[in-house]
Amino acid sequence: MSLQEYIELIFTDYTLRTVTIGTAVLGTICGMLGSFAVLRKQSLLGDAISHAALPGIALAFLLFGELNIFNEFLADMLGKIIGSEQSYAILTFLISNKSFTILIGALCSGIIGTIWIRGITNKTHLKSDTALGLILSLFFGFGMLLLTYIQKQPNANQAGLDGYLFGQAATLLERDVWLMAVILLISFLMLLIFWKELKLLLFDTDYTRTLGFNSKFLDILISTFIVIAIVIGLQTVGVVLMSAMLLAPAAAARQWTNSLSVMVILASGFGALSGVIGTAISASQNNLSTGPVIVLVAAVFVFISFIFSPGRGLLFREIRFRKNRTDLELHKTLSFMYHIASDHENISHPHAIKILNNFRGFTKKSLKQLEHKDYITINGNMWAMTQSGYETASNLYNQLKVDHE
Numbered sequence: 001m002s003l004q005e006y007i008e009l010i011f012t013d014y015t016l017r018t019v020t021i022g023t024a025v026l027g028t029i030c031g032m033l034g035s036f037a038v039l040r041k042q043s044l045l046g047d048a049i050s051h052a053a054l055p056g057i058a059l060a061f062l063l064f065g066e067l068n069i070f071n072e073f074l075a076d077m078l079g080k081i082i083g084s085e086q087s088y089a090i091l092t093f094l095i096s097n098k099s100f101t102i103l104i105g106a107l108c109s110g111i112i113g114t115i116w117i118r119g120i121t122n123k124t125h126l127k128s129d130t131a132l133g134l135i136l137s138l139f140f141g142f143g144m145l146l147l148t149y150i151q152k153q154p155n156a157n158q159a160g161l162d163g164y165l166f167g168q169a170a171t172l173l174e175r176d177v178w179l180m181a182v183i184l185l186i187s188f189l190m191l192l193i194f195w196k197e198l199k200l201l202l203f204d205t206d207y208t209r210t211l212g213f214n215s216k217f218l219d220i221l222i223s224t225f226i227v228i229a230i231v232i233g234l235q236t237v238g239v240v241l242m243s244a245m246l247l248a249p250a251a252a253a254r255q256w257t258n259s260l261s262v263m264v265i266l267a268s269g270f271g272a273l274s275g276v277i278g279t280a281i282s283a284s285q286n287n288l289s290t291g292p293v294i295v296l297v298a299a300v301f302v303f304i305s306f307i308f309s310p311g312r313g314l315l316f317r318e319i320r321f322r323k324n325r326t327d328l329e330l331h332k333t334l335s336f337m338y339h340i341a342s343d344h345e346n347i348s349h350p351h352a353i354k355i356l357n358n359f360r361g362f363t364k365k366s367l368k369q370l371e372h373k374d375y376i377t378i379n380g381n382m383w384a385m386t387q388s389g390y391e392t393a394s395n396l397y398n399q400l401k402v403d404h405e
Contacts, residue, residue, distance in 0.1 A: 006280060015170060016283055022172045023275030023294060025180040026236055029187060029229045031249035031271030035264045036222050038250040039202050044132040045223075047243035048117060049110045049230050051136045054143025054239050056109025057164050058150060060102045102164070103231055110227040113139055118223075140239075167238030167291030169279070180232055187225050191264070198222060199260055237291040248298035249274060255309035274298040326369075331396055333366045334375055338393035341385040350382040 010017050037045055113135050120131035147165075191198065200208040201218045208215050230242050237245045253266035278294030310316050333356075340355065341347045353367070367383065370376045375389030385393075 006284070009283075016279075018172050018174055018177055019169045019283075019290060020276055020279045022177040022180060023169060023236060023279050023290070024272045025177065025184055025275075026233050027245070027249065027271030027273070027275035027294070027298075028268045029180065029184050029271070030233065030246045031253070031267030031269070032184075032187060032191070032264055033222070033226050033229045034246040034248075034250035034271075035253065035260070035267045036198065036202065037226055038247060038254060039260070039263075042128070043247050044129060044136075044243075045114075045117070045226065046230060046246035048132040048136040048139075049113055049227050050234065050239050050242035051143070052113025052139035053106035053110040053231055053234060054164070055139055055146060056105035056107070056112075057102050057234070058105075058143055058146030059109070060105025061150060062146065063105075103234075106164075106231045106234055107228065109139065110231055111224070114223055114227055143239075164234050165239050166289065167234070167236050167241065169236045169282075169290035169294075172236060176232075176235065183228055183232055187229070190221070190225060194218065194221065202260070237294060241291055241295045244295045245271070245274075245298065248295065248302050252298070252301040252305040255305040255312045258311070270298065270301045274301060329363070329366055330369055330373075334370060334389060334393045335396060337370075337376065337383070337385055338390065338396075341390060347387070347390045348384045350379065350384045353378075353381050353383055356383075 010020055034046070037043060117128070117131045117135050120126055120134065121128050126134075197208065197213050197218055200211070200213065201215055201222075205215055208218070226246070230246060233242050233245055249267040249270035250263070252270050253263045256266055257263050274294050274297045278297040279290055281297070282288045282290040282293045305313070307313050307315050336356070340351060341349070367376070367378060370389065371378050373389075374386055375392060377384050377386060
């Protein structure tokens, strides 16, 4: 399938168009909010919250998957408060909109998990990574227990519930995309309104409190939006891989810049591109799940950033290391020559190259580089220092003395 054919198919095929737009919007949200999780050194938070959402998914299905005794009990309780007709209307809406109900259950479970993590960290001597690991294991184990129980029930409506483990992007509907778009807009407005405060919170919490800002409120605010982003992505990417979707675009963007605003923009772009490219690859091949492919594409962005980013990339770091080592060798050789030339009244007095054999930093390559820089001249087996080379070496020597003093 060519690129032109794929683009035409996006406009004609409802499912492909919905999944492409949905994954792009989800990637934008994850990149935007994931930047704050990465910079706050809470990379495991996304993993813990996504796993903590699993019990909420299972419980929401058990409670509202079909009409049962619990629904009748809840209808009676609500009927006494708001009237029987309104209560049954609410329950009918929840039961008929299972995806919405399941997302609400996942959101509640994720928020509870976040509160427990904060409580363990603040009320005990345990560190955040220990609290994250405990909540992740506890909630995920409970969620798997509930899923096992649901699978053993004679209920055909449970089909597709396992999709929340690994994601099932093909089940996205237009209303799901609209929900993601609304969350994206709200998240963007939240960042615009609290940009200064959140930026201060990231880099100096104590100074944020000193200025009178409520750091606890800001922490809860950004954590809540991260939970919401994770919850709306469960249907697309799944519980297991959602944390990678949240962190990978931000980790890639961090390699390219030191500016928070630029990082957020880059991370959003990487996330959106991961969604679009991953969906295209999945649609062009049979038996490729969209969620895992999106995560792999995001991992490619991380790999490229780790290697080729100018500031922190391994390639440019190695280039800078080799250049610095070469410059150091040249300076050491030039300094050694300076001490020899300074013993003569005429700095251009020629010396035999073999006199440099006792100097470990000497190489024929370094001599050629010094000659190319017009620091020395070479005539056969003799070398002589130029005025430019003598002045450069003198400045290096004087700077070295100042540094030692």
